[in-house]
Amino acid sequence: MAVCGALVRSGRLSRPISGRNSAFIDSRFAVVKRLASALSYVPETAPSDFGETTKMNLFQSINSAMDVALANDPTAVIFGEDVAFGGVFRCTIGLADKYGKDRVFNTPLCEQGIAGFGIGMAVMGATAIAEIQFADYIFPAFDQIVNEAAKYRYRSGNLFDCGRLTMRAPCGAVGHGALYHSQSPEAFFAHVPGIKVVIPRGPIQAKGLLLACIKDDNPCIFLEPKILYRAAVEHVPVGDFSLPLSSAEVVVEGKDVTMVAWGTQVQVLREVCNMAQEKLGVSCELIDLRTIMPWDSETVIKSVNKTGRLLVAHEAPLTGGFAAEVASTVQSECFLHLEAPVERVCGYDTPFPHIFEPFYMPDKWRCFEAVKKLINY
Template identity: 75%
Template sequence: MSLNKLCVKCLGPLKTEIRVLNGLVNKRNHFVYTPDTNSPVKGETTKMNMFQAINNALDTALKTDDSALIFGEDIGFGGVFRCTMGLRDKYGKDRVFNTPLCEQGIAGFAIGAAVMGSTTIAEIQFADYIFPAFDQLVNEAAKYRYRSGGTFDCGKLTVRAPCGAVGHGALYHSQSPEAYFAHTPGLKVVIPRGPIKAKGLLLSCIRDPDPCLVFEPKILYRQAVEEVPVDDYQLPIGKADILVEGNDVTLIGWGTQVHVLKEVAQLAKEKLKVSCEVIDLVSILPWDTETVFKSVKKQNVFL
């Protein structure tokens, strides 16, 4: 039997198997996603999931900044999560291009390009593989401005990395390594909780004077859907959001965690008569000490 005939013959069972697997993956989700009602939204909006919002932000960055470059493993083909889909065709292979499978090389090239004046947006295909680039990001990117006394820097650098578990990624496709970078002066680290935050924070990072790391919870890429601003849109880095107001306990998290915490707050209210305040840090470096301290001072208890 030819390969084409074999594919046609197997197509029906394959589709059934994919549907079953998708059902199992969806059942593994440990939270119910609720759209963002806290972030300020103005002007025209359209429904986007999170990877579409990221794609839209990258499109905006390339359109508004002729020096912007996007690169990484399989980026030219749209990336494994489709976040760069269509960008190479629109802006050309000199601005959107693939790299070898070498994370330290991706980070090193990104730093060099940023130092030379380009706005560099690099992707580490999975956050689990960011560790080979750790030295470049922590010892080079973060310290450029400090070690030169402000003479030069690589502030026009943003590194994106899909993070977290989705139920079938195993040990090399499920990690959330953001805490390793949270103690590094000179870097900024953000983790969006949904499409609106993803677009607004990514554009803010791309235009920020410091090198930024954006960890994107991959489980939200398709599950999170919101009405996202169509126009150029930025949100502040370092400003936390109070998602649920309460009087007894403060619950603090970021990214996917906050959706779980919102459910915990609801259960605590119903089962224990405990009023929980839920805070999304939004960025863990810098983190919003004022909002957190004010909440903890009111409650005296936090998790």
């Protein structure tokens, strides 16, 4: 174990970043930036009581959150594939130089090992922040997360836990990722008691929610929509602040249709709200779930009891997606208030396509058609 730890910290078991790899990463940045600029995005403003702010995009706010965590918690460590130089999306850039290779270090290309190492560090009392390079590659770590991290506290009768473990992973469509770099795996982990699953919609949310995950006494999976990394900037608080987990937020108020989403899809549905108002005279209420598990059902139920209609949208495939859990709960709790069946607009039950990605995505046009269906039922 000591030898393995030394090799991990030295980076000798990690993939080297050659000039060719760097050029490849830079080319990805260009594509991501071009696609993000086409995304309809409404920058938000942080509450005044959060203190001094500065302009950050989402990847910079993630970096700022981890900077705060490392500065405030001497036990905090960051590890993952290539994180020492900044990672594929540069979320950890500058942190190894600032805090040293013992606190920000590369690991082998082994997601199961990353998760197991993080569990061990958290059990021993450290604050472990692990990066899975893409959410698509979190599946080799599934056994460690589901059968170890999620159950550690329960099986020991609360004598031991790995609560200070946070696993970050870029997720979702990016315009060129195809079947191995575009998946949204949140529903897999929402089925597992003992872990929290969180997805932000923008820079302010990303920093506040990530810091809340890092401080939380339960293992958390923090999924970062990669298309949003460079989509827009917001005035993000520079200091330490947290946003509440398991608390949905009403982003747009309305009275005719409730729409529920998380991550990138919140930005898509913002535009649908405007389209519905302009073209149909329909007032939509948009809710960002933020935490997928444990999720805030009360906020959604209250909204649906008011509007009588619900649309849930996510990029993951339709069958077994988390929209099904939301729809089932609303059907049970709001049955006498519903004016139409719940609509789900999701990815299709196929592997994520490459050239057919525009047809696969739950874009604004598919969501707009669902709003018309709800109104005309």
